[in-house]
Amino acid sequence: MEDYKFLFKVVLVGNAGVGKTCLVRRFTQGLFPPGQGATIGVDFMIKTVEVDGEKVKLQIWDTAGQERFRSITQSYYRSAHALILVYDISCQPTFDCLPDWLREIEEYANNKVLRILVGNKTDREDREIPRHIGEDFAQRHGMYFLETSAKEAENVERLFMEIAVELMEQAKCKELPKYDGSLGPINGKTSSETSCCLRS
């Protein structure tokens, strides 16, 4: 049933092989695909979650990390409400690339976009980036921070739920006074449409 009240677009970015697709799969399908191949271009998933008794639809665009697809992935940033920037805690280079990614986000995404830094693969023994380093970085750049493990399903649900909550709050303080009197399904549609409009 098309009874969601809000529609949010979430885009995942980050170097190749940090586990973006696995995070999405874990969240949307509840599984961890071993031996997941590299994403080509862009992948798309949808998941409806419930926040405060209201349904929120998350459109999740999972982008390829490979350099050669950068031009098409960039085109997806623009309409995003939230950007999840992922790195691999067991791989220093993926962390070192973060400033580049931020620059790209700065250039192509909406400046009010919600940005979340995610250190993935906490299940790995060979951690290279201590938690506080990641936290510092996130704080410096005004991002939310979370460490996750797609394999162990650790913090994955929380990551997307917090995004949904945060985005809904943002949407509500902007739009509740305006669309107070409207009716159910129409309201859902309109508010989601308007929120895209406001943001793109």
Added chain:
Amino acid sequence: MLPMRKIVHRACFVISRTVYMTCCCGCCSALRPRYKRLVDNIFPASPQDGLVKSNMEKLTFYSLSSPEKLDRIGEYLFQKAARDIYRRRHGFVIIAMEAMDQLLLACHSQTLNLFVESFLKMVQKLLESTDPQLQILATQSFVRFANIEEDTPSYHRRYDFFVSKFSAMCHSNHNDQAVRDNIRLAGIQGLQGVIRKTVSDDLVENIWEAQHMDKIVPSLLYNMQTAEKYETVTCMETDARDGLEDDPPRLAEACLRELVSRASFGHIRSVLRPVLTHFDRHELWVPNDFAVHTFKIIMFSIQAQYSYSAVEALMQHLDAGTCGDPASRTRVRAARAAVLSNIVAIAAGDSVGPSVLEIINNLLTNLRTSVARDSEKESDERLYQEALINALGEFADHLPDYQKIDIMMFIVSKIPNTRGKHTRADGMLQSILLKSLLKVGTTYKTSELSKAFPAAFLDALLRLSAAAGDAPPPLLLQRILHTLLDRRGNAHLLREPTVDYEPLGLSVGKCSRPDLIFISKHGYAIFNSLYEGLQLESNSVENISAIYTTLALLCVELASDETVCDMLQLILSIQQSSLSNPVLSVWQQCALHAVCASLAALVCHVMLLPALQQYITQIIAARREEAPHLLPPLHQFDQLSPSKMPSKLPYLMIDQMALSECLSSCGVEGSRLSSGARYGPAVHRHSWVEAGAAQGRDSLADISAGPTTDLDSANSSPGVQRRIQYDDLDEEYRMFIEKYNYNHRPTAHDFGTYHSGQSESVSLEALVSAARGPSEAERKDAEKRRANLNNTFRTAPFTSLLRLTQPKYEIKDKLEEIFNSLSEEPLLAPSANSPAAKCQNAPYNKYFPELFLY
């Protein structure tokens, strides 16, 4: 609140239904609105049974008869399908979609609007599912919808999601190859649908915006590049355009063609930019097969009038940043230039006016930056330059001839004048530009010499040949002259000097009148420049041979009684110089003698002058006996015994007196020969630009003089008359010039002015050059000259001024004489115009002629 009437109606309806209906739907269905019951009825009990056809017909009929219910039907169908998707009852979803399709097709276009909203929601819902089957189904429905022409605009409809999703589908990475292909195909079809739906309608979303194009174009290219081999065809068969292809690359190609062909001028850039970025990102420039393929497709499908912008975009991208080490950057650049040379020909046919020069200018600028960047070790840079020059040639090859000349003049004007400071880069640039010139020149088919060599162009060429000191430019220059002179395909036969022309089978024709006029005008300058070219200390065998070829071609092309004397005179001059020029080494002297002998033999061969032939044959035979080193082939040798020096063998030389006699015995006027050698470094270099500029002004003056003449001679037929006048003038002038050539050794001033008196028939070319005005170089030159002149007249003593202007009296007087004789002829109307003008002009013209040129 429902209105009272409706409640009553509904109540009656319910009663009647409950009375008559005892069907499977049960009594609860009777309480539902009719449209809901009709919708419910189309679903079978089990999804395998498929859509209930008869009930579907009922629903269709209902929706047609009460179209105001369409939106609710759509909404209800959508809700049912959404529930079924959630419960994973895909069979019912498919049935719902099918029903929606049928309704969509059955709807009248006025009422369609009401239904489309829920239809698209349904499609989106299906696309959001992870099941490939549903996604493909949704795409098919969408394509069906996209093919319907709507007549009501829908401002609020957005295709954002569809573009994003279809692009994602184009990149599908499904494990199963067949499924993957199907999803990708569906994605491309979907994009095609979006394009069709939006491109023609200004009110809906602007598909050309970067956010859409950045998704659509790379998706198409990504699918195209996976093809095993690239076959470019000019245009695709029509059936390929309707998404019937079952191969993603081909369908993607068809889609790209459609997209490009629909792009207007403002939008073509938004297609090209992502294309270029895609090639950069995916490193598809080296090797460039795919890039060539793609750009050809673009060129074939782009609207012809915009093809120029594709070329321009690629050209601007030549230098665009790519990461990586310098070597690979250069390789990429070279590959891009190669792509450019592949497509530029396609654009040439449709390019007109300024865009042509724009392209040429752009290419030249790129060449210049390349030269500036050039370091010796990089052979890739060389490749890049070659590719650019090729592009230039390809482009010029497809232009009409008059534009080729324009282009050649343009290139010549870009060649740096290295007379003063001579840097290595300048030399490089010069030789590269000359190479480009040669490339363009080879595509030009000379018909008339005067067309191939407009005065300014010829002047620039000759000036270059005088200025150039290095080895490659003179050779290149001669090559350019060869290609432009050689109308009969003799150049390759005359590459090396020879005395035996019989076996070569040269093709010789009669020299036409315009050519004669041309050579009588410019012959001196050309011969002199070639003559000087032979006097250089640095000459190699190659250079001398090249100059020989030029001379031989001139001789063949301009074979006529009038030119024989000039040729022989030149031969004598060369022979003389080889004896007297101290800078020439021994072998060079001998080479010049060999060239003289060859040319003399050629003149006889071409002109069929038996006496002369006999004489020359004698000399050649004698040389063969005694001094074979004075005959071709040319050799570069160090030693020669003193007794064999050419100066010691006067009896083997071509004798001027003997030549004169031979000529007169053949009935050719040979007295001109006796005036002696007329070529040499002592002659002051004159400016051909001046002559050219004067010509341009004259043609304008002719036009402006035209109407006045008409007015004055209202009762006769002025057009015819003027024509005759010109012809007479022409004839007179030719005689005059010939006479002039006998008597005078032209000086700088003479050359500059006697042309200004020459009346030419108004040609298109003259008009063009007059309209265009003087070029940059010409302007500068003129400025300098003006300053000089001012200065001279301010500072120099009167006597010297008098002396300076002295020689003009003669010419001016002669001109007047001719004018007078013309106006006295009975054919001419006694127009007050020309004598009056002459009277006005005469006094000050005499004293300060140059001052009043401007």
